[in-house]
Amino acid sequence: MKPLSQRTEIFTDSVIRRMTRIANACGAINLSQGFPDFEPPEALTRRLAEIAPVGPHQYAITFGAQNFREALSDKQFHFSGMRYDPQKEIVITCGSTEAMMASMMSVCNPGDKVVLFSPFYENYSADTILCGATPVYVPLSPVDLSFDADVLESAMAQPGVKALVLCNPANPSGKVFTHEELSIIASLAVKYDLYVITDEVYEHIVFAPHRHTYIATLPGMFERTIECSSLSKTYSITGWRLGYVLAAEPIMERIKKVHDFLTVGAAAPLMEAAVTALRFDDSYYAGLQAHYTHMKNLFTNGLRDLGLNFTEPQGAYFVLVDISEFGYGSRSSMSDSHNGMCDASRSDAKCAGGTLPDEQFCIDMAQNVGVAAVPGSSFFREPVDHLVRLHFAKKDETLYEALNRLERLKKLKR
Numbered sequence: 001m002k003p004l005s006q007r008t009e010i011f012t013d014s015v016i017r018r019m020t021r022i023a024n025a026c027g028a029i030n031l032s033q034g035f036p037d038f039e040p041p042e043a044l045t046r047r048l049a050e051i052a053p054v055g056p057h058q059y060a061i062t063f064g065a066q067n068f069r070e071a072l073s074d075k076q077f078h079f080s081g082m083r084y085d086p087q088k089e090i091v092i093t094c095g096s097t098e099a100m101m102a103s104m105m106s107v108c109n110p111g112d113k114v115v116l117f118s119p120f121y122e123n124y125s126a127d128t129i130l131c132g133a134t135p136v137y138v139p140l141s142p143v144d145l146s147f148d149a150d151v152l153e154s155a156m157a158q159p160g161v162k163a164l165v166l167c168n169p170a171n172p173s174g175k176v177f178t179h180e181e182l183s184i185i186a187s188l189a190v191k192y193d194l195y196v197i198t199d200e201v202y203e204h205i206v207f208a209p210h211r212h213t214y215i216a217t218l219p220g221m222f223e224r225t226i227e228c229s230s231l232s233k234t235y236s237i238t239g240w241r242l243g244y245v246l247a248a249e250p251i252m253e254r255i256k257k258v259h260d261f262l263t264v265g266a267a268a269p270l271m272e273a274a275v276t277a278l279r280f281d282d283s284y285y286a287g288l289q290a291h292y293t294h295m296k297n298l299f300t301n302g303l304r305d306l307g308l309n310f311t312e313p314q315g316a317y318f319v320l321v322d323i324s325e326f327g328y329g330s331r332s333s334m335s336d337s338h339n340g341m342c343d344a345s346r347s348d349a350k351c352a353g354g355t356l357p358d359e360q361f362c363i364d365m366a367q368n369v370g371v372a373a374v375p376g377s378s379f380f381r382e383p384v385d386h387l388v389r390l391h392f393a394k395k396d397e398t399l400y401e402a403l404n405r406l407e408r409l410k411k412l413k414r
Protein backbone atom coordinates (compact mmCIF):
# COMPACT_ATOMS: atom_id res chain seq x y z
CA MET A 1 0.00 0.00 0.00
CA LYS A 2 1.15 3.54 -0.65
CA PRO A 3 1.81 5.56 2.52
CA LEU A 4 -1.02 7.68 3.92
CA SER A 5 -0.67 11.47 4.05
CA GLN A 6 2.54 12.85 5.53
CA ARG A 7 0.68 15.81 6.98
CA THR A 8 -1.36 13.60 9.31
CA GLU A 9 1.39 11.10 10.08
CA ILE A 10 2.49 13.07 13.13
CA PHE A 11 -0.94 13.04 14.78
CA THR A 12 -1.51 10.98 17.89
CA ASP A 13 -5.11 10.61 19.08
CA SER A 14 -6.60 13.49 21.08
CA VAL A 15 -5.36 13.22 24.67
CA ILE A 16 -8.63 14.67 25.97
CA ARG A 17 -10.79 12.11 24.22
CA ARG A 18 -8.36 9.33 25.17
CA MET A 19 -8.83 10.27 28.83
CA THR A 20 -12.60 10.04 28.34
CA ARG A 21 -12.17 6.46 27.08
CA ILE A 22 -9.99 5.63 30.09
CA ALA A 23 -12.56 7.20 32.43
CA ASN A 24 -15.34 5.11 30.88
CA ALA A 25 -13.26 1.94 31.07
CA CYS A 26 -12.59 2.28 34.80
CA GLY A 27 -15.80 3.98 35.93
CA ALA A 28 -14.09 7.24 36.88
CA ILE A 29 -15.94 10.54 37.14
CA ASN A 30 -15.01 12.23 33.91
CA LEU A 31 -13.66 15.69 34.67
CA SER A 32 -11.41 15.48 31.61
CA GLN A 33 -13.45 16.22 28.46
CA GLY A 34 -15.38 19.44 29.09
CA PHE A 35 -19.10 18.85 28.80
CA PRO A 36 -21.93 19.31 31.30
CA ASP A 37 -23.82 16.45 32.94
CA PHE A 38 -26.84 18.71 33.50
CA GLU A 39 -29.68 19.26 31.04
CA PRO A 40 -29.91 22.06 28.49
CA PRO A 41 -32.57 24.77 29.07
CA GLU A 42 -36.02 23.21 29.04
CA ALA A 43 -37.40 25.72 26.52
CA LEU A 44 -34.82 24.45 24.08
CA THR A 45 -35.54 20.74 24.45
CA ARG A 46 -39.30 21.44 24.37
CA ARG A 47 -38.86 23.26 21.08
CA LEU A 48 -36.80 20.35 19.72
CA ALA A 49 -39.65 17.99 20.60
CA GLU A 50 -42.13 20.24 18.74
CA ILE A 51 -39.92 20.22 15.68
CA ALA A 52 -39.32 16.46 15.55
CA PRO A 53 -42.59 15.53 13.78
CA VAL A 54 -42.72 18.52 11.45
CA GLY A 55 -39.12 19.21 10.49
CA PRO A 56 -37.16 20.70 8.84
CA HIS A 57 -35.42 17.40 8.17
CA GLN A 58 -33.65 18.10 4.90
CA TYR A 59 -30.55 20.17 4.16
CA ALA A 60 -30.77 23.76 5.27
CA ILE A 61 -29.18 26.38 3.05
CA THR A 62 -25.43 25.74 3.32
CA PHE A 63 -24.66 29.00 5.18
CA GLY A 64 -27.19 28.20 7.89
CA ALA A 65 -30.93 28.72 8.18
CA GLN A 66 -32.01 32.33 7.59
CA ASN A 67 -33.92 32.64 10.88
CA PHE A 68 -30.92 31.27 12.81
CA ARG A 69 -28.53 33.76 11.20
CA GLU A 70 -30.94 36.62 11.91
CA ALA A 71 -31.35 35.61 15.55
CA LEU A 72 -27.58 35.26 15.92
CA SER A 73 -26.99 38.68 14.37
CA ASP A 74 -29.41 40.21 16.91
CA LYS A 75 -27.78 38.38 19.83
CA GLN A 76 -24.30 39.46 18.77
CA PHE A 77 -25.45 43.07 18.39
CA HIS A 78 -26.94 42.92 21.88
CA PHE A 79 -23.73 41.68 23.51
CA SER A 80 -21.01 43.35 21.45
CA GLY A 81 -22.67 46.31 19.76
CA MET A 82 -21.51 44.92 16.39
CA ARG A 83 -24.14 44.26 13.72
CA TYR A 84 -23.11 41.40 11.42
CA ASP A 85 -25.10 41.13 8.21
CA PRO A 86 -26.95 37.78 8.31
CA GLN A 87 -26.62 37.43 4.51
CA LYS A 88 -23.00 38.38 4.06
CA GLU A 89 -21.09 38.12 7.31
CA ILE A 90 -22.31 34.97 9.08
CA VAL A 91 -21.94 31.26 8.41
CA ILE A 92 -23.27 28.50 10.65
CA THR A 93 -20.91 25.55 11.12
CA CYS A 94 -20.68 22.17 12.83
CA GLY A 95 -19.43 23.58 16.11
CA SER A 96 -16.65 26.03 16.69
CA THR A 97 -14.39 23.13 15.74
CA GLU A 98 -15.43 23.39 12.10
CA ALA A 99 -15.58 27.18 12.35
CA MET A 100 -11.89 27.29 13.31
CA MET A 101 -10.87 24.77 10.67
CA ALA A 102 -12.79 26.52 7.86
CA SER A 103 -11.31 29.87 8.97
CA MET A 104 -7.78 28.58 9.13
CA MET A 105 -8.13 26.89 5.71
CA SER A 106 -9.49 30.11 4.24
CA VAL A 107 -6.55 32.15 5.55
CA CYS A 108 -3.47 29.92 5.32
CA ASN A 109 -1.31 28.68 2.50
CA PRO A 110 1.07 25.77 3.02
CA GLY A 111 4.24 27.24 4.52
CA ASP A 112 2.48 30.09 6.36
CA LYS A 113 2.83 30.50 10.12
CA VAL A 114 0.16 30.96 12.78
CA VAL A 115 0.82 32.43 16.24
CA LEU A 116 -0.68 30.53 19.19
CA PHE A 117 -0.51 31.30 22.91
CA SER A 118 0.72 28.37 24.98
CA PRO A 119 -1.01 26.69 26.80
CA PHE A 120 -3.63 26.24 24.09
CA TYR A 121 -6.62 24.09 23.20
CA GLU A 122 -5.16 21.05 21.45
CA ASN A 123 -7.17 21.42 18.20
CA TYR A 124 -5.36 24.60 17.19
CA SER A 125 -2.00 23.07 16.39
CA ALA A 126 -3.76 20.23 14.56
CA ASP A 127 -5.80 22.75 12.52
CA THR A 128 -2.61 24.62 11.64
CA ILE A 129 -0.83 21.47 10.53
CA LEU A 130 -3.85 20.26 8.50
CA CYS A 131 -3.53 23.54 6.57
CA GLY A 132 0.17 22.89 5.93
CA ALA A 133 1.05 25.86 8.15
CA THR A 134 3.40 25.97 11.15
CA PRO A 135 2.48 27.11 14.65
CA VAL A 136 4.63 29.76 16.38
CA TYR A 137 4.11 29.68 20.15
CA VAL A 138 4.04 32.58 22.61
CA PRO A 139 4.10 31.45 26.23
CA LEU A 140 1.72 32.73 28.87
CA SER A 141 3.42 33.08 32.24
CA PRO A 142 2.63 30.04 34.40
CA VAL A 143 2.36 32.42 37.38
CA ASP A 144 -0.16 35.06 36.28
CA LEU A 145 -0.94 34.02 32.68
CA SER A 146 0.39 37.30 31.34
CA PHE A 147 2.37 37.49 28.09
CA ASP A 148 5.47 39.46 27.24
CA ALA A 149 4.48 42.01 24.57
CA ASP A 150 8.00 41.96 23.09
CA VAL A 151 7.94 38.17 22.72
CA LEU A 152 4.51 38.45 21.13
CA GLU A 153 5.72 41.13 18.74
CA SER A 154 8.76 39.12 17.68
CA ALA A 155 6.47 36.15 16.96
CA MET A 156 3.95 38.24 15.02
CA ALA A 157 6.72 39.98 13.07
CA GLN A 158 8.23 36.72 11.78
CA PRO A 159 8.20 36.38 8.00
CA GLY A 160 5.37 34.15 6.84
CA VAL A 161 3.07 34.78 9.82
CA LYS A 162 -0.48 35.16 8.55
CA ALA A 163 -2.68 34.96 11.63
CA LEU A 164 -2.91 34.77 15.40
CA VAL A 165 -5.35 32.48 17.19
CA LEU A 166 -6.97 33.97 20.27
CA CYS A 167 -8.95 31.77 22.64
CA ASN A 168 -10.79 34.12 24.97
CA PRO A 169 -11.84 33.13 27.63
CA ALA A 170 -9.10 30.56 27.34
CA ASN A 171 -9.07 26.81 27.62
CA PRO A 172 -7.22 25.39 29.56
CA SER A 173 -5.89 28.37 31.54
CA GLY A 174 -9.21 30.04 32.38
CA LYS A 175 -7.62 33.34 31.36
CA VAL A 176 -9.85 36.24 30.33
CA PHE A 177 -7.80 38.69 28.29
CA THR A 178 -8.09 42.26 29.56
CA HIS A 179 -9.00 45.20 27.36
CA GLU A 180 -5.41 46.39 27.64
CA GLU A 181 -3.99 43.02 26.55
CA LEU A 182 -6.41 42.85 23.64
CA SER A 183 -5.39 46.37 22.60
CA ILE A 184 -1.74 45.24 22.44
CA ILE A 185 -2.68 42.20 20.33
CA ALA A 186 -4.91 44.35 18.10
CA SER A 187 -2.28 47.02 17.48
CA LEU A 188 0.29 44.36 16.56
CA ALA A 189 -2.21 42.64 14.26
CA VAL A 190 -2.76 45.96 12.49
CA LYS A 191 0.97 46.78 12.43
CA TYR A 192 1.91 43.43 10.85
CA ASP A 193 -1.31 43.08 8.83
CA LEU A 194 -2.38 39.77 10.37
CA TYR A 195 -5.74 38.08 10.72
CA VAL A 196 -6.95 37.29 14.23
CA ILE A 197 -8.95 34.07 14.40
CA THR A 198 -10.81 33.99 17.70
CA ASP A 199 -12.37 31.09 19.57
CA GLU A 200 -14.90 32.63 21.96
CA VAL A 201 -16.94 29.55 22.93
CA TYR A 202 -16.73 30.59 26.61
CA GLU A 203 -17.83 34.19 25.96
CA HIS A 204 -20.73 33.87 28.44
CA ILE A 205 -18.82 32.00 31.17
CA VAL A 206 -16.82 34.78 32.82
CA PHE A 207 -16.39 35.26 36.57
CA ALA A 208 -16.71 38.72 38.16
CA PRO A 209 -14.91 41.08 38.19
CA HIS A 210 -13.54 39.85 34.85
CA ARG A 211 -15.39 40.89 31.71
CA HIS A 212 -15.38 39.56 28.17
CA THR A 213 -14.29 41.95 25.42
CA TYR A 214 -14.76 40.97 21.78
CA ILE A 215 -11.49 41.88 20.06
CA ALA A 216 -13.45 42.56 16.86
CA THR A 217 -14.82 45.69 18.55
CA LEU A 218 -11.37 47.30 18.92
CA PRO A 219 -10.20 49.91 16.37
CA GLY A 220 -9.04 48.42 13.08
CA MET A 221 -10.12 44.93 14.09
CA PHE A 222 -13.50 44.33 12.45
CA GLU A 223 -11.96 43.88 9.01
CA ARG A 224 -9.26 41.43 10.22
CA THR A 225 -11.04 39.45 12.96
CA ILE A 226 -12.56 36.09 12.17
CA GLU A 227 -14.74 35.37 15.17
CA CYS A 228 -15.58 31.74 15.86
CA SER A 229 -17.93 30.61 18.58
CA SER A 230 -20.69 28.14 19.24
CA LEU A 231 -23.81 27.23 21.14
CA SER A 232 -22.12 24.21 22.76
CA LYS A 233 -21.13 25.82 26.05
CA THR A 234 -23.59 28.71 26.27
CA TYR A 235 -26.66 26.47 26.08
CA SER A 236 -25.14 23.17 27.33
CA ILE A 237 -25.62 21.45 23.96
CA THR A 238 -22.14 20.21 23.04
CA GLY A 239 -23.71 17.30 21.12
CA TRP A 240 -25.79 19.50 18.82
CA ARG A 241 -22.66 20.65 17.00
CA LEU A 242 -23.83 24.19 16.25
CA GLY A 243 -21.17 26.84 15.79
CA TYR A 244 -20.54 29.86 13.62
CA VAL A 245 -18.11 32.31 12.10
CA LEU A 246 -18.62 36.08 12.04
CA ALA A 247 -16.38 38.07 9.71
CA ALA A 248 -16.34 40.92 7.24
CA GLU A 249 -17.80 40.08 3.83
CA PRO A 250 -14.54 39.70 1.81
CA ILE A 251 -13.27 37.08 4.29
CA MET A 252 -16.66 35.47 4.78
CA GLU A 253 -17.13 34.88 1.05
CA ARG A 254 -14.13 32.56 1.17
CA ILE A 255 -15.04 30.87 4.44
CA LYS A 256 -18.53 30.10 3.12
CA LYS A 257 -17.02 28.23 0.18
CA VAL A 258 -14.68 26.21 2.38
CA HIS A 259 -17.55 25.41 4.76
CA ASP A 260 -19.78 24.31 1.88
CA PHE A 261 -17.19 21.77 0.70
CA LEU A 262 -16.23 20.65 4.22
CA THR A 263 -19.62 19.85 5.71
CA VAL A 264 -22.41 21.27 3.46
CA GLY A 265 -24.06 22.57 6.59
CA ALA A 266 -25.17 22.26 10.18
CA ALA A 267 -28.14 20.12 11.24
CA ALA A 268 -31.38 21.71 10.05
CA PRO A 269 -33.77 20.62 12.86
CA LEU A 270 -31.26 21.59 15.53
CA MET A 271 -30.77 25.03 14.01
CA GLU A 272 -34.54 25.50 13.95
CA ALA A 273 -34.83 24.56 17.63
CA ALA A 274 -31.84 26.63 18.69
CA VAL A 275 -33.37 29.86 17.40
CA THR A 276 -35.34 29.72 20.65
CA ALA A 277 -32.10 29.89 22.66
CA LEU A 278 -30.61 32.68 20.58
CA ARG A 279 -33.70 34.73 21.44
CA PHE A 280 -33.39 34.19 25.24
CA ASP A 281 -33.37 37.44 27.18
CA ASP A 282 -30.68 38.71 29.59
CA SER A 283 -32.05 36.71 32.49
CA TYR A 284 -30.83 33.49 30.83
CA TYR A 285 -27.24 34.74 30.66
CA ALA A 286 -27.36 36.07 34.24
CA GLY A 287 -28.59 32.63 35.34
CA LEU A 288 -25.83 30.89 33.41
CA GLN A 289 -23.23 33.14 34.99
CA ALA A 290 -24.63 32.51 38.47
CA HIS A 291 -24.72 28.76 37.89
CA TYR A 292 -21.12 28.60 36.70
CA THR A 293 -19.96 30.88 39.54
CA HIS A 294 -21.64 28.47 41.96
CA MET A 295 -19.95 25.42 40.38
CA LYS A 296 -16.59 27.17 40.32
CA ASN A 297 -16.85 28.15 43.99
CA LEU A 298 -18.02 24.71 45.07
CA PHE A 299 -15.19 22.98 43.24
CA THR A 300 -12.33 25.38 43.95
CA ASN A 301 -13.27 25.64 47.65
CA GLY A 302 -13.17 21.83 47.77
CA LEU A 303 -9.76 21.72 46.07
CA ARG A 304 -8.49 24.35 48.52
CA ASP A 305 -9.78 22.28 51.46
CA LEU A 306 -7.83 19.31 50.08
CA GLY A 307 -4.69 21.45 50.18
CA LEU A 308 -4.19 21.41 46.41
CA ASN A 309 -2.63 24.28 44.46
CA PHE A 310 -4.43 25.31 41.29
CA THR A 311 -5.04 28.23 38.93
CA GLU A 312 -8.04 30.39 39.84
CA PRO A 313 -10.22 30.54 36.70
CA GLN A 314 -11.28 33.96 35.41
CA GLY A 315 -13.56 32.39 32.81
CA ALA A 316 -14.41 29.06 31.09
CA TYR A 317 -14.73 26.01 33.39
CA PHE A 318 -11.29 24.55 33.99
CA VAL A 319 -8.68 24.49 36.71
CA LEU A 320 -5.05 23.50 36.29
CA VAL A 321 -4.01 21.60 39.41
CA ASP A 322 -0.33 21.46 40.37
CA ILE A 323 0.77 17.85 40.93
CA SER A 324 4.46 18.54 41.71
CA GLU A 325 4.05 17.29 45.28
CA PHE A 326 3.10 13.78 44.10
CA GLY A 327 6.60 12.91 42.97
CA TYR A 328 5.86 11.74 39.43
CA GLY A 329 9.10 13.35 38.24
CA SER A 330 9.76 15.52 35.26
CA ARG A 331 9.82 14.79 31.58
CA SER A 332 12.70 17.13 30.85
CA SER A 333 14.84 14.05 30.53
CA MET A 334 12.22 12.27 28.43
CA SER A 335 10.70 14.40 25.71
CA ASP A 336 9.42 17.68 24.45
CA SER A 337 5.86 18.85 23.87
CA HIS A 338 3.45 16.47 22.14
CA ASN A 339 0.18 18.38 21.82
CA GLY A 340 -1.66 15.67 19.96
CA MET A 341 1.25 15.15 17.64
CA CYS A 342 4.66 13.62 17.48
CA ASP A 343 7.48 15.92 16.54
CA ALA A 344 9.84 13.79 14.52
CA SER A 345 12.62 16.35 14.84
CA ARG A 346 12.63 16.04 18.62
CA SER A 347 12.37 12.28 19.31
CA ASP A 348 9.23 12.61 21.44
CA ALA A 349 9.08 10.04 24.23
CA LYS A 350 5.31 9.80 23.85
CA CYS A 351 5.64 8.86 20.19
CA ALA A 352 8.36 6.38 21.03
CA GLY A 353 5.82 4.65 23.29
CA GLY A 354 6.79 6.42 26.53
CA THR A 355 4.32 7.83 29.04
CA LEU A 356 4.83 11.33 30.38
CA PRO A 357 4.72 11.91 34.17
CA ASP A 358 1.44 13.84 34.11
CA GLU A 359 -0.12 11.22 31.81
CA GLN A 360 0.87 8.47 34.21
CA PHE A 361 -0.57 10.54 37.05
CA CYS A 362 -3.89 10.91 35.17
CA ILE A 363 -4.06 7.19 34.42
CA ASP A 364 -3.33 6.33 38.07
CA MET A 365 -5.83 8.93 39.26
CA ALA A 366 -8.57 7.54 37.00
CA GLN A 367 -7.87 3.95 38.04
CA ASN A 368 -7.12 4.37 41.76
CA VAL A 369 -8.94 7.55 42.77
CA GLY A 370 -11.84 7.37 40.32
CA VAL A 371 -11.55 10.85 38.82
CA ALA A 372 -10.35 11.52 35.26
CA ALA A 373 -8.29 14.61 34.34
CA VAL A 374 -6.31 15.69 31.29
CA PRO A 375 -2.50 15.79 31.47
CA GLY A 376 -1.41 19.44 31.25
CA SER A 377 1.40 18.57 28.83
CA SER A 378 -1.16 18.17 26.06
CA PHE A 379 -1.80 21.94 26.18
CA PHE A 380 1.71 23.33 26.53
CA ARG A 381 4.43 23.78 23.98
CA GLU A 382 6.93 24.23 26.80
CA PRO A 383 8.01 21.08 28.70
CA VAL A 384 5.37 21.49 31.42
CA ASP A 385 4.40 18.26 33.11
CA HIS A 386 3.36 19.26 36.63
CA LEU A 387 -0.24 20.26 35.86
CA VAL A 388 -3.47 18.39 35.20
CA ARG A 389 -6.71 19.93 33.96
CA LEU A 390 -10.04 19.27 35.67
CA HIS A 391 -13.35 20.81 34.63
CA PHE A 392 -16.31 21.71 36.80
CA ALA A 393 -19.29 21.86 34.41
CA LYS A 394 -21.08 19.27 36.50
CA LYS A 395 -24.07 18.81 38.82
CA ASP A 396 -23.42 19.55 42.51
CA GLU A 397 -23.65 15.86 43.40
CA THR A 398 -21.05 14.95 40.76
CA LEU A 399 -18.67 17.62 42.04
CA TYR A 400 -19.18 16.57 45.69
CA GLU A 401 -18.54 12.94 44.77
CA ALA A 402 -15.42 13.90 42.79
CA LEU A 403 -14.11 15.94 45.73
CA ASN A 404 -14.81 13.01 48.05
CA ARG A 405 -12.86 10.70 45.81
CA LEU A 406 -10.02 13.21 45.49
CA GLU A 407 -9.41 12.78 49.22
CA ARG A 408 -7.77 9.51 48.17
CA LEU A 409 -5.22 11.42 46.09
CA LYS A 410 -2.58 11.16 48.83
CA LYS A 411 -2.39 7.43 48.01
CA LEU A 412 -0.74 8.40 44.72
CA LYS A 413 2.21 10.08 46.46
CA ARG A 414 5.47 8.41 45.53
Ligand SMILES: Cc1ncc(COP(=O)(O)O)c(C=O)c1O
Nearest residue numbers: 034095096097121171230232243
Ligand atom coordinates in the same frame (compact mmCIF):
# COMPACT_ATOMS: atom_id res chain seq x y z
C1 LIG B 1 -11.67 26.42 23.45
C2 LIG B 1 -12.60 25.46 22.81
N1 LIG B 1 -12.96 25.65 21.53
C3 LIG B 1 -13.80 24.81 20.92
C4 LIG B 1 -14.34 23.72 21.58
C5 LIG B 1 -15.29 22.85 20.85
O1 LIG B 1 -16.39 23.63 20.52
P1 LIG B 1 -17.58 23.06 19.63
O2 LIG B 1 -18.34 22.09 20.47
O3 LIG B 1 -18.36 24.28 19.32
O4 LIG B 1 -16.98 22.43 18.44
C6 LIG B 1 -14.00 23.48 22.90
C7 LIG B 1 -14.55 22.31 23.60
O5 LIG B 1 -14.15 21.94 24.66
C8 LIG B 1 -13.12 24.38 23.54
O6 LIG B 1 -12.77 24.21 24.82
